[in-house]
Ligand code: SF4
């Protein structure tokens with residue numbers, strides 16, 4: 227089965243580990259991702275103003291490309307792309323007047339788009355549709371003696387109308403990993419914001435968030451953390467070294483994309499990972515747990 | 519902070535413009551404080567999120583603009599999903615930002631970000647940040 231695929235900017239650059247491992251999972255389940263043509267950056271954060279439609283153009287153009295591809299299910303891996311595309315689609319589906327305005331502005335577009343023809347779907351949702359039982363049948367590494375903390379952050383879960391899972395108690399990653407015998411630890415920060423784009427000019431906020439989130443996962447005995455957003459990944463990893471310098475009691479925790487861990491468990495060649503992209507080297511714990 | 523209310527300073531606030539930008543009714547808020555209780559960035563804010571709405575209800579947008587609150591908000595939308603009145607505070611924060619930005623006052627300057635950091639940051643951090651803090 228073919229599925230349209232929208233990578234977004236970050237998966238082609240700093241989040242290569244996510245793209246490579248995420249896409250490598252799909253052929254195992256007979257799914258072929260087809261990158262859509264002429265995609266553009268979605269804008270990363272959904273515009274929250276009602277009166278300026280310019281910010282809606284980029285995600286809508288990408289949705290038009292997806293419609294034209296003939297495979298109207300559009301796969302995203304990045305949580306921020308997921309959120310922006312999904313909210314933009316809903317916005318024009320529900321507001322006929324603004325939809326017309328946008329359509330008139332983009333008069334060079336040949337394809338009519340109403341907002342409901344393309345279904346944006348996140349990789350975690352797709353894997354949950356395949357189901358933990360089917361995924362576990364492909365298990366190569368077993369038994370697994372591993373405790374992980376899952377981290378969801380915001381963009382996959384909020385607001386409610388686009389959420390991929392419950393905003394307060396998501397289970398998308400739990401379903402996959404618990405199904406294969408990995409222990410998922412409980413800790414209270416799974417859905418709390420990492421500080422997002424504040425990393426650019428308010429680093430102190432990210433340091434505070436990382437300290438709380440990582441320390442709580444460590445306290446609850448996680449061996450590593452898995453997540454699905456390249457910005458959460460950067461924030462929660464890049465600031466750990468500073469936290470170690472600031473506080474000798476701070477214990478670091480390796481952070482991986484969930485797809486990296488899943489690819490290792492399913493026996494995909496670990497060489498597709500570039501471990502040097504990690505700020506906190508995950509290879510010692512992965513070796514100790516027999517995954518490398 | 520000077521919170522003295524006068525008919526004059528209440529009337530200076532263009533409520534219609536604010537509602538047009540935000541798409542939100544600020545008077546739906548009944549000040550329960552749920553938004554502030556769950557806000558992950560509240561510790562860094564001069565004004566708690568529910569205080570921003572209260573000042574806006576009283577026409578005091580200038581007082582809001584004097585504080586750092588809207589620039590600390592990370593648009594995480596936690597406040598909105600927990601608000602019992604369905605107020606989307608993330609849109610209200612954005613509307614205040616936009617009112618400032620549209621007067622040509624960008625909040626961040628790409629040239630002031632250290633080049634070493636700029637090269638390391640993922641694109642979504644930069645694009646997202648400039649979307650919120652520049653016009
Ligand atoms: S949670 Fe909603 S009703 Fe309560 S103070 Fe915040 S905005 Fe107002």
Ligand code: SF4
Nearest residue numbers: 557591592594595597
């Ligand atoms: S959207 Fe802004 S105000 Fe609301 S909880 Fe998140 S950081 Fe706080």
